[in-house]
Amino acid sequence: MKKLLLLLLATLIAGSMWILLAKNPVSSSTSIQAKLADVKDYKYYLDKGNDAIGKSMTKLDLVIVEPIEMQQKYIVNAQKSGTLVYGYINAMEADKWNTALYHQLKQEDFYRDKQGERMYFAEWDSFLMNLTSTHYQDILLAEIEKQIVQKGLDGVFLDTVGNINSYLPKDEQKRQNEAMLSFIQQIKKRHPDLSVAQNWGFQTLADYTAPYVDFIMWEDFSYPVVGKDEWSLDMMQKLVHIRNKFGTQVMAIGFEEELKSRALAEKYHFKFFYSPAGSYYNSWQ
Template sequence: MKKLLLLSASLFIFYIICKGMIYLFFYGDLFKVHSFHIFYGHPNEAIVAKLATKDAAIVEPTAFTKEQTSNLQEEGVRLFGYVSLMQLENWNEKLKKKVIPSDYAKQNGNTIYIKEWDTYVMNISEKHYRDILLWKIKSEIATKELDGIFFDTVDDLDYYFRDDPVLQNKMRKGYSLLLDEIKQKYPELLIIQNRGFDSYKTVSRKKVDGLLWEGFSEKDIKSSEWAKNWLTYLKKEQRWGHVRVMTVVTDEASKKQSKKEKFPAFMRTGDTYQ
């Protein structure tokens, strides 16, 4: 009996060691993230204290000082700086000043205005616009030594150009070129993209480290074939270490579902990440 217990204990220890080695060498750094927070406002002491309790945080880098980000990283928090890929950061005055007319995406000769957010869809196939995004990455993310980039609005690649495959492919190619340039200039930076599942499968698979499923819903998983299919696909992608899937949820049932799927979840309250 004693030998059996010793054998069981040895096998358990061996399993723990092997599991740790697999995560260390087979899976990426994002697989160490089990909790995260999203905050786009200017932080006060309470917000900084809350962020310090998480494994990772997605923040608007222009709103944080180098001292604040360094202090959070000393607490073991991995920080990802927000960059809007496909929509103009209309509030970012420094960035807006760099934009020229060819940086705006067009359909049927017209710019694409998004009334809800008072902004425009941008032309990621245009090198000048990609250079603007690289400028923000350099000045606000690389210079502040953050751990990575969070690309928001990637979903626009799938939505706004779905009826024009030629233009959609052109835009996706621009995104792919941007990712390649980031990896060349800043190989240490991790990259998370928000949604844009078709674009992930088409161009950014193995070029991004994380995929955020904003709007993950337990109800959708039960009733939507679209959600079921993507859940199956993304679970497999995560299981094989290709990408770390994270979610934003708005109710406890969805949070529980996300945990069941081994996707770290952030509970969003209200309409903004302030």
């Protein structure tokens, strides 16, 4: 009788544990972070695909694409093979080529300097944006819904986050950084299972966004640029600390001296991708 009671008790406990696990599964964020930690080969590519590119995507651990350009069939096939696919969203700039988004903008959405002038980037044909504008945030959130969520991508890659610290006066950076944090929190509130990544913005990451960001990209992680630079070496240590605390991985991209750049990245356990074309990601290499 005693053995029977113990058996029934064990069964009830096992059943209760199963119910708890069913109600509280391992979060997809934890799963994504585990996959990102294991990434070895990744690419950053912002143009259309073809059958050869699609096949190559299936062999990668991670790929960042422009979801407006990349055909859905290649995204789906890559994900079926276990490739993590992130979709590009330009957070702090509005590209004039993206007419569907650009035509929704109001004057309040553009950043203006103290003279009231907009900041234009001729190289990219884009304008610096004002993320404190709730209207602009709503446009971006709708773009994420349309281009990332509805297409079933694993995460959103927010480009130009680093513009806040690179181009804005010191006395304006806090408001924009707080707006970036609020924006990312809104993404996570609406789409808890969607992974978030950002390009540059190391101080923004350290002071604001790290708890919500699964990886940060470091472009021009080239040995001649960062190998002996005191600021860069200090930042590498800080990013290691952030990774240890929040699980935020570092995706480094080298433009020069591939072997030395890769060795430096591997020293800090950063993921590495070599792009001899620099910050133009329109050719599959």
